[in-house]
Amino acid sequence: MYKIVSAIFLAENIKKIEIEAPRIAKKRKAGQFVMIRVGDTSERVPLTIAGSDPEKGTITLIVQGMGKSTRELNSKEAGDTIHDVVGPLGAPSHIEKFGTAVSIGGGLGAAIAYPTAVALKEAGNYVITINGARSKELVILEEEMKAVSDEAYITTDDGSYGFHGFVTQKLQALIDSGKKIDFVLAIGPIPMMRAVAEVTRPYKIKTVVSLNPIMVDGTGMCGGCRVSVDNQIKFACVDGPEFDAHLVDFKNLSDRNKMYLTEERQSAEAFAHQCNLHKPA
Amino acid sequence: MDAQSITPKERLAIPRQEMLSQDPVVRSHNFQEVNLGYTSELAQKEALRCLQCKDPACIKGCPVNIKIDQFIKLIAEGDFLGAARKIKEDNVLPAVCGRVCPQEDQCEKTCILTKKYKSVAIGNLERFAADYERETGNVELPSVLPPTGKKIAVIGSGPAGLSCANDLVQLGHAVTVFEALHELGGVLMYGIPQFRLPKEIVQAEIEGMKKLGVIFIPNAVAGRSVTVDELLKEEGFDAIFIGVGAGLPWFLGIPGENLLGVYSANEFLTRVNLMKSYQFPDNDTPVFNCKGKNVAVFGGGNTAMDAVRTAKRLGAEHAFIVYRRSEAEMPARLEEVHHAKEEGIEFLMLMNPLEFIGNDEQWLTGAKCLRMELGEPDDSGRRRPVPIKGSEFVLPVDMAVISIGNGSNPLIKQTTPDIEVSKRDTIVVDINTMATSKENVYAGGDIVTGGATVILAMGAGRTAAAAIHEKLMGKKG
Ligand SMILES: Cc1cc2nc3c(=O)[nH]c(=O)nc-3n(C[C@H](O)[C@H](O)[C@H](O)COP(=O)(O)OP(=O)(O)OC[C@H]3O[C@@H](n4cnc5c(N)ncnc54)[C@H](O)[C@@H]3O)c2cc1C
Ligand SMILES: Cc1cc2nc3c(=O)[nH]c(=O)nc-3n(C[C@H](O)[C@H](O)[C@H](O)COP(=O)(O)OP(=O)(O)OC[C@H]3O[C@@H](n4cnc5c(N)ncnc54)[C@H](O)[C@@H]3O)c2cc1C
Ligand code: SF4
Ligand code: SF4
Ligand code: FES
Numbered sequence: 001m002y003k004i005v006s007a008i009f010l011a012e013n014i015k016k017i018e019i020e021a022p023r024i025a026k027k028r029k030a031g032q033f034v035m036i037r038v039g040d041t042s043e044r045v046p047l048t049i050a051g052s053d054p055e056k057g058t059i060t061l062i063v064q065g066m067g068k069s070t071r072e073l074n075s076k077e078a079g080d081t082i083h084d085v086v087g088p089l090g091a092p093s094h095i096e097k098f099g100t101a102v103s104i105g106g107g108l109g110a111a112i113a114y115p116t117a118v119a120l121k122e123a124g125n126y127v128i129t130i131n132g133a134r135s136k137e138l139v140i141l142e143e144e145m146k147a148v149s150d151e152a153y154i155t156t157d158d159g160s161y162g163f164h165g166f167v168t169q170k171l172q173a174l175i176d177s178g179k180k181i182d183f184v185l186a187i188g189p190i191p192m193m194r195a196v197a198e199v200t201r202p203y204k205i206k207t208v209v210s211l212n213p214i215m216v217d218g219t220g221m222c223g224g225c226r227v228s229v230d231n232q233i234k235f236a237c238v239d240g241p242e243f244d245a246h247l248v249d250f251k252n253l254s255d256r257n258k259m260y261l262t263e264e265r266q267s268a269e270a271f272a273h274q275c276n277l278h279k280p281a
Numbered sequence: 282m283d284a285q286s287i288t289p290k291e292r293l294a295i296p297r298q299e300m301l302s303q304d305p306v307v308r309s310h311n312f313q314e315v316n317l318g319y320t321s322e323l324a325q326k327e328a329l330r331c332l333q334c335k336d337p338a339c340i341k342g343c344p345v346n347i348k349i350d351q352f353i354k355l356i357a358e359g360d361f362l363g364a365a366r367k368i369k370e371d372n373v374l375p376a377v378c379g380r381v382c383p384q385e386d387q388c389e390k391t392c393i394l395t396k397k398y399k400s401v402a403i404g405n406l407e408r409f410a411a412d413y414e415r416e417t418g419n420v421e422l423p424s425v426l427p428p429t430g431k432k433i434a435v436i437g438s439g440p441a442g443l444s445c446a447n448d449l450v451q452l453g454h455a456v457t458v459f460e461a462l463h464e465l466g467g468v469l470m471y472g473i474p475q476f477r478l479p480k481e482i483v484q485a486e487i488e489g490m491k492k493l494g495v496i497f498i499p500n501a502v503a504g505r506s507v508t509v510d511e512l513l514k515e516e517g518f519d520a521i522f523i524g525v526g527a528g529l530p531w532f533l534g535i536p537g538e539n540l541l542g543v544y545s546a547n548e549f550l551t552r553v554n555l556m557k558s559y560q561f562p563d564n565d566t567p568v569f570n571c572k573g574k575n576v577a578v579f580g581g582g583n584t585a586m587d588a589v590r591t592a593k594r595l596g597a598e599h600a601f602i603v604y605r606r607s608e609a610e611m612p613a614r615l616e617e618v619h620h621a622k623e624e625g626i627e628f629l630m631l632m633n634p635l636e637f638i639g640n641d642e643q644w645l646t647g648a649k650c651l652r653m654e655l656g657e658p659d660d661s662g663r664r665r666p667v668p669i670k671g672s673e674f675v676l677p678v679d680m681a682v683i684s685i686g687n688g689s690n691p692l693i694k695q696t697t698p699d700i701e702v703s704k705r706d707t708i709v710v711d712i713n714t715m716a717t718s719k720e721n722v723y724a725g726g727d728i729v730t731g732g733a734t735v736i737l738a739m740g741a742g743r744t745a746a747a748a749i750h751e752k753l754m755g756k757k758g
Pocket of ligand 1: 045066067071258
């Protein structure tokens, strides 16, 4: 059992959860994730380690309620426990001094990009962050991103805050301004990552994306997380989750993530029903 | 007829006693155990068939040399607990091995009766004795020697790791087992299905080891959560046994393998067994809804049989085994093949997949296959399958499971480069001690042999335990 030390909402449906996991806190590197199992009958769900405090022995997760598992996790409060937490999993982000590095986070992707942005900064890069959200209320980690960035931008789809438009438009504007960009990290919904890859491809800017296939074990044993990179099968949980954006078959990833739509809906509905039953009248 | 007065002729006249089992039609819709085991009467009757050979050939066929003649004699005499304890002198998981050993290739193959009669049902008897001991609440904890002050880490809680840990703890060492998954038992838990090996049996054995003092740490991935070097240098372990299994599924490398509905056997079985998706939605993990669908499993080993029988139980209308050689070459246990046929599994032999075909939404709709025929014998004397030109056809299937074996997980290799591995990434050991090229690090089981058997993995764990003990206690081996 793993104890939740603190749990606070950052935005509607997005929660920051700090969990006691001393071994993981000590070992984890930017880009790595954990698999968690909320209760005894729960799925194993992959979540990026957004931060850690090795002295306190805690790790921080930032979780968006999508379906049953993530919503159940987000219903937990400080003092509650989680059945299983395993990690750190995945290969750490490849960090070096590239020069100018742009870290792009779409929606919750900001949380996944954040630790890598920190590591890029520590490695001596000039760090530009572009943090995209649908609208102002959904912007997360604004202060944190600012603190690690030499330039920090916010974009919103509806123009309610920061730059009005998509992260790709902001990226294109930066490129057009003549800025020499040496490295791009893009994390967010699949269409966004695919779009970023298309923006940087003609300029041959090294671009890395963090893929989010459905996982089971997270240790390379099942092959369920396989993705097609450069027409080869790769297991995202051990070979990734970060891959060269220009070689990834995004269509296949997005198709494969639809495998359990029917079952996911069924679980989510049952969970919503259960929550309503427990609400005070 | 009793154990004292029976003549050899009378023994030979007794037919081999079959275990009771669930009706095939009923069981192909449930996940309860297929075999129901022997009653005491049946067990004693079967035990009387053993000739009590002076130089028992059966023992040579058992990789851990169980004193088969002796335990069978005890069963014949009605001393079932004595029989269980006799077996446990050599095998810590008899209830498991009695169920899953490929006996026809091991102890029962070398039994003297095999040539002219049917062999003694050694596996069934082993299972009976172990079940009797557990079910009557008579499991006796073995004695543990005084503490030696030595600390040993075992990585992986499959049969290799469990048997190693069990021996070492009894010798007085402090043993900690690190397991990557949330559940202990390795393939016994996530691979072999409930209907063949009830999980309660595996867990009961592990509980026994906990009582002996073995510490189990689940959710700990060696190479990620902690490395071999950290265990040795920072956490003060005196020796390490690596029993991480062969857990890297191979794919066929043909087009369409990433379509929706194509699984590796590991994924399909893990979802169903470990994550209990056969109880979806009570358990959250989903699996392809097989109800009324056609499912093809590619391969001919135990894993393939487990996968195809699982698909049938999940409601598949047609469940096929597609295998590139003929039935005689299938590596699966005979009993599994027999049970699968009884359950209505359809066997398509001499057939090779070329491509998976999908619809616009990328769901699998069929497997393009090629028929084969047996050609001239190759160097090994086996007749090689050769393709029949122009025989391609599409087998309409909604789900496919690829079950063509496993390679080695690279995590340990990547993080501990000074452990020598073979070209196939298996760990290289001295087979007499299971010592690796790295000081005080031992390895055994599937990570050394490639996918093999439970009993071989257990044997390796024991060999390593003995060698570790000798090394740490400063005796010459
Ligand atoms: C390496 C990795 C790191 C991740 N890090 C984080 C993180 O830090 N924070 C976070 O909130 N989420 C993260 N995710 C995504 C998270 O694992 C999924 O959102 C979660 O598994 C969904 O489970 P569920 O039961 O709540 O929803 P489900 O009922 O399984 O799905 C609900 C919806 O989410 C979509 N979905 C399902 N699986 C995924 C997936 N793997 N990725 C994206 N969408 C999915 C479905 O298409 C569906 O529309 C990560 C995924 C991976 C692979
Ligand atoms: C579906 C299936 C059916 C089978 N049927 C039979 C049968 O009927 N009869 C038979 O004799 N054999 C059978 N086998 C083969 C047999 O199960 C294996 O040979 C045996 O389990 C190998 O034991 P092991 O201890 O080496 O590895 P495993 O049982 O694979 O156990 C290895 C353990 O190590 C853990 N691990 C892996 N990496 C790490 C890491 N980095 N850190 C920590 N832990 C880690 C794994 O999670 C696992 O729990 C079958 C195999 C399968 C897959
Ligand atoms: S352990 Fe396996 S091979 Fe040995 S006697 Fe038992 S069933 Fe036979
Ligand atoms: S070889 Fe067969 S008959 Fe002889 S002791 Fe062994 S089991 Fe009994
Ligand atoms: S999640 Fe199973 S291999 Fe990656």
